[in-house]
Amino acid sequence: MKVASRPGASRPNYVAGGFAAIWLVIVGLPIYTLVSWSLQTRDSFFSRGPLALPGSLTLDNFFEVLDSGFVRYLLNTVIVTVACVALTLVVAVPAAYSIVRSMSWASGTMFRVFLAGLAIPAQATIIPLYLIINKLQLYDSLTAIILPTVAFGLPLVILVLVGSLRDVSTELYDAMTVDGAGPFRILWQLVLPMSRGAIAAVGTYTALGAWNQFLFPLILTQDPSMRVLTLSLTSYKQEFQINVPGMMMAVLLTALPVFVLYLVARRWLIAGLAGVGSK
Amino acid sequence: MAVLTEAPAPVRAAPAPPRRHTHRVNRPSSWYLLPAVVFFGVFAALPLVLVLYLSLTDWTGVGTPAFIGIDNWTRLFGNDAIWDVTWTTLLLTVLCWVTQTPLSILLGVWAAGPQRNRAVLSALFFLPLLLSTAAIAMLFLRFFDPYLGVGRTLEPFRNILGTTSGAITAIVIMVGWQFVPFHTLLYQAAARNIPKVLYDAATVDGAGRWHMFWYVTLPQLKNTIITSSTIMIVGSLTYFETIFLLTNGGPGTSTRTLPLEMYFRSFRQYEFGYASTIASVLVIVATSISLIIVKFSGFAKMRSTLEGL
Numbered sequence: 001m002k003v004a005s006r007p008g009a010s011r012p013n014y015v016a017g018g019f020a021a022i023w024l025v026i027v028g029l030p031i032y033t034l035v036s037w038s039l040q041t042r043d044s045f046f047s048r049g050p051l052a053l054p055g056s057l058t059l060d061n062f063f064e065v066l067d068s069g070f071v072r073y074l075l076n077t078v079i080v081t082v083a084c085v086a087l088t089l090v091v092a093v094p095a096a097y098s099i100v101r102s103m104s105w106a107s108g109t110m111f112r113v114f115l116a117g118l119a120i121p122a123q124a125t126i127i128p129l130y131l132i133i134n135k136l137q138l139y140d141s142l143t144a145i146i147l148p149t150v151a152f153g154l155p156l157v158i159l160v161l162v163g164s165l166r167d168v169s170t171e172l173y174d175a176m177t178v179d180g181a182g183p184f185r186i187l188w189q190l191v192l193p194m195s196r197g198a199i200a201a202v203g204t205y206t207a208l209g210a211w212n213q214f215l216f217p218l219i220l221t222q223d224p225s226m227r228v229l230t231l232s233l234t235s236y237k238q239e240f241q242i243n244v245p246g247m248m249m250a251v252l253l254t255a256l257p258v259f260v261l262y263l264v265a266r267r268w269l270i271a272g273l274a275g276v277g278s279k
Numbered sequence: 280m281a282v283l284t285e286a287p288a289p290v291r292a293a294p295a296p297p298r299r300h301t302h303r304v305n306r307p308s309s310w311y312l313l314p315a316v317v318f319f320g321v322f323a324a325l326p327l328v329l330v331l332y333l334s335l336t337d338w339t340g341v342g343t344p345a346f347i348g349i350d351n352w353t354r355l356f357g358n359d360a361i362w363d364v365t366w367t368t369l370l371l372t373v374l375c376w377v378t379q380t381p382l383s384i385l386l387g388v389w390a391a392g393p394q395r396n397r398a399v400l401s402a403l404f405f406l407p408l409l410l411s412t413a414a415i416a417m418l419f420l421r422f423f424d425p426y427l428g429v430g431r432t433l434e435p436f437r438n439i440l441g442t443t444s445g446a447i448t449a450i451v452i453m454v455g456w457q458f459v460p461f462h463t464l465l466y467q468a469a470a471r472n473i474p475k476v477l478y479d480a481a482t483v484d485g486a487g488r489w490h491m492f493w494y495v496t497l498p499q500l501k502n503t504i505i506t507s508s509t510i511m512i513v514g515s516l517t518y519f520e521t522i523f524l525l526t527n528g529g530p531g532t533s534t535r536t537l538p539l540e541m542y543f544r545s546f547r548q549y550e551f552g553y554a555s556t557i558a559s560v561l562v563i564v565a566t567s568i569s570l571i572i573v574k575f576s577g578f579a580k581m582r583s584t585l586e587g588l
Contacts, residue, residue: 013488016389023386027404027456030422033429037421050429091314098311106309110316113324119569120323121517123538124561127545127554128329129322130340151322154315176305183307212411214520219546230413234524237417244427251414258409 038062038249045245061249068239069224070253073232076142077211080228083146084210085203088153093199095154096161097191101173101183111162117155122148126219133220144220145228149210157202164198165191204265211258229254330562333555340549351556360532361540361557368536372515374451379511380504383459387466388496405460412457416524419453443533446526450534454521458514462507469503470496513565537561 037045038061040054048055098104099111129148130139138144168190176186192199214230221227227235233250240246334351338344355361386404407415422428423439430437439445477495486494519538522528528535528543535543537557545554 013389013392016385019382019385020389023382023459024403027407027460029429030418030456031406033422034418046427049432050427051432087318091318094307094311095315098307098309102306102309102311104309107312110309110312114315114319116570117319117323119513119566120327121513121561121565121569123517123519124541124558124565125323125326125330126542127551127558128326128333130546130551131329131333131344132321132326147318148322151318154319154323158315173305181305183305183311186305187307187311208409212413214411214413230411233413233417237420242427244421244424247417247421251417254414255410258411262409 034248034252037245038252040245042243042245061245062253064243064246065236065250065253068236068250069227069232070250072225073227073229074257076227077229080142080145080149081207081210083142084149084153085206087146087150088157088206089199089203091150092154092157092161092202093191093195094187096158096165096195097183097187099158099162100165111158114155114158118159120152122152123215126215129216130219139220140222140226142221142226145213145216146210148216148220149213153206153209157206160202160205161195161198164195168194200265204261207261207265208258327562330555330558333552334559336552336555338551338555340545340551344552347552351553354553355556355560363532364535364537364540367534368516371447371450371518371534371536372512374447375454375515376508376511378451379455379459379462380508382455383462383507384466384497384500384504386459386463388470388492388500390463390467391470404463407457408460408464410457412520413524415453415457416521419449419456420525423449440526441530443530446530446534450522450525453525454515454518457521458511462511465503465507466500469500473499509568509571513568516565516568517561 033050036054037050039057039059040048041056041058041060044055095110099107133139133144133148138147172190172194173186176190181189212230213228217226217228217231221231224235233254236247236250240250333344335346335348336344337347337350390404410418420440423430423436425438425441428436430439439449473496477499478491481491481495517538518536519542522534522536522539523542526534528539538561541554541557541561544557545551
């Protein structure tokens with residue numbers, strides 16, 4: 001607790017600490033089973049029970065999942081994620097720049113519309129989305145997943161980018177103008193470098209959302225060749241009925257790239273945010 | 280909202296034409312907004328309007344929706360099953376809020392403290408934030424499996440998904456496991472921003488830890504409590520994957536919520552018009568609650584959703 005920082009009150013807060021410890025067990029137990037089960041053979045898992053440490057470790061489950069179409073689904077997910085991040089940034093950065101700098105009526109209004117867009121629950125729009133995607137003849141394609149994902153991510157992304165661009169001082173824009181730079185050059189040479197941190201943050205955020213989404217792929221695709229990882233878990237569920245270690249390995253593998261991204265992007269994020277903050 | 284997508288068209292702002300050596304500031308035109316507006320308009324705003332229209336139609340998912348007036352709406356309100364579904368949705372919303380809020384506040388305030396080992400522990404706490412709902416649901420489905428899961432060793436979890444109260448408990452546990460870290464982040468950030476002077480003043484007055492928590496920390500977290508609660512409530516009203524994958528609405532239809540009912544009616548029973556009525560109810564309820572948050576808490580707070588990622 002905050003109060004612990006003041007002199008004389010540095011005794012530990014046992015109540016909150018106790019709760020934290022309990023919570024650690026609650027968070028840890030399913031994670032432990034996820035890792036432990038996925039690294040055991042089925043026999044070992046059945047005989048040793050759910051909570052015992054694995055007797056011996058095996059990667060058999062890994063290869064079994066890999067042989068069950070995993071690479072295809074991984075590739076689809078990577079395509080969707082990369083496309084979502086790229087499209088989001090290409091669309092949102094100029095929009096945020098215009099909202100902050102154009103001072104026009106349209107920009108102000110649209111900003112308010114995007115803010116209101118934060119309130120739209122995506123779940124409630126799946127039926128009309130299904131209709132629209134069908135009319136555009138995009139059903140059962142990765143594009144069908146990408147387009148609505150970008151659209152529903154835009155409000156928050158634009159909000160964060162606008163917040164960061166507002167911190168760029170007017171003098172810098174003026175200096176660029178004196179140098180004869182047009183809006184596009186200003187966007188390229190001033191706005192982009194200055195909002196690196198925010199771009200990294202929203203990029204990571206968008207990537208995480210795109211990677212982990214389930215609903216749009218569920219209703220907008222059908223064919224196994226268009227299947228993404230989250231959706232593949234439902235088919236692994238059928239395939240690996242009682243093969244619990246195999247199922248757990250599939251779950252672990254869908255999340256593994258996210259852990260890696262987090263480890264890489266986290267450092268980058270902090271550096272980027274610190275960069276914007278110090279200027 | 281359909282009108283708004285056309286809004287930028289007549290506007291030609293940007294007073295200074297580009298690339299002219301003047302001392303006037305070069306401003307980007309509103310056209311820079313166009314791609315974002317098109318995306319948002321077609322795939323987010325248009326569906327919102329369309330769902331209301333579709334609720335007035337009869338549509339099997341193929342062909343053109345046929346306009347039938349308010350039939351779906353009279354059917355919705357005359358249907359007893361929908362009240363059960365609504366009750367389940369509200370019950371889950373309340374249970375999720377009641378369990379997550381105190382926990383998140385306690386953990387957030389604790390994690391905002393200065394000790395170093397908390398940083399390490401917090402990193403562990405936030406692991407569930409990285410997993411997809413689908414992955415978490417599959418993990419818990421096997422975790423709670425009556426024959427293969429932890430129920431083999433931990434008696435209380437045996438057959439937890441087989442009874443109504445058990446299934447609801449399982450959903451509340453999973454939702455808490457997944458989202459408490461996020462709300463903890465919100466409270467952690469807010470608790471760090473409480474001015475230290477307030478605690479100093481309370482110390483001078485001789486307040487103990489409990490008093491400080493109750494009379495300083497909690498009131499200072501008021502805005503965050505509003506923000507966090509609204510996100511929780513709207514989230515709980517619209518959970519789909521969690522329940523779809525963990526209990527599939529079962530046992531029977533006892534954990535079927537409004538979003539699940541909407542999905543089963545449309546993509547399983549091909550009554551897309553009727554399902555749109557349920558969707559409209561969801562839009563109206565969830566949107567009004569969310570708009571209240573924007574009013575109450577100010578937009579800047581929304582930034583905190585990115586912290587810790």
